[in-house]
Amino acid sequence: MVDFSKHEQVVVIYPHPDDESFGTSGTIINFREAEVPVTYLCGTLGEMGRNMGSPFFANRETLPKIRKQELIDACQVLDMELVMLGYRDKTLEFESKDEVAEHLKKHIEKLGATLVITFYPPYAVHPDHDAMGEATFEAIRKMDQDKRPELWATAITNDRKDVLGEADIVIDTEPVFERKLEAIKSHRSQAEGMLNKMQESSNFKGEYENALQRLQYETFYRVNVDEVGS
Incomplete structure (x- = not known):
């Protein structure tokens, strides 16, 4: 059982608009309901993404502005502060x-x-996910040990359990799931395509229910940066 009220400030660090909503929004909502402030440091605007809405309502020129507004809208749903770091999408692995x-x-x-x-x-x-994670691990490694925050990390590869074992933290977001879906749907350019593909499937009900079940549980590993590679 997670004691959401024990923290004073949560900082979420991902590279793209929608990373926060699909993977962590239920957890964010739980922290906010415990009156813990949450700030999202978002690396890029996802401007190189391939999803342009379904049916299309964005293009390569308009997508950055659209995704920026979607991100702002999602953060309002989640009641968290937003800091845009200004990096370019799909280039984080080449940054220092x-x-x-x-x-x-x-x-x-x-x-x-x-x-x-x-x-x-x-x-x-x-x-971009891996590069932002690596930079975050390194940022905490650079801090004085007595000032380091607790670190939770999201792993999503299929082999994660084989390599890392079972997640240390599993959060059932069912009590706040409607707000989580609202945050996801704020990212209209990205979420509509996923939902439309499921609707077009002959097994729509089964695929939709499976997708909702995957989204319902948010899992994290507790990380000691001195015990993982730099």
């Missing part, structure tokens, strides 16, 4: 890890984070 880590460290320390949530590299599927 040390420089990104210093950037993140400044934000983490300024906010007084007692918990940081990010991706677990290299078990996060997308190069």
Whole structure:
């Protein structure tokens, strides 16, 4: 059982708009209901994404503005603060890890984070996911040990349980699931395509129910950065 009220400030660090809603929004809602402030450090605007809505309502030129507004809307649903870090989508793996880590460290320390949530590299599927996770781990590694926040990491590769074992934290978001779905649907350009594909399937009901079940449970690993590779 997670005691959401024990933390003073939660900082969520992911690279894209919608990362926070699909994977962590139920957890965020639980922290906010416990009156714990949450801030999202979002790496990019997801401007190189391939999803343009279904049917299309975005194009390569308009997508950054649309995804920025979707992100703002989702953060309003989740009642959390938003900081846009200004990196370019699909290029985080080419940034200096040390420089990104210093950037993140400044934000983490300024906010007084007692918990940081990010991706677990290299078990996060997308190069941007892994790069942001690596930089976050390094940011915490750079901090004085007595000032380091607790670190939870999201792993999403199919082999994660074989390598890392069972997740340390499993949060059932069923009590707040309607708000989680509202946050996901705020990312209209990304979520509508997924829902439409399921609707077109001959097994729509089964696929939809399976998708909802996957979204209902949010899992995290507790990480000691001194025990993982740098």
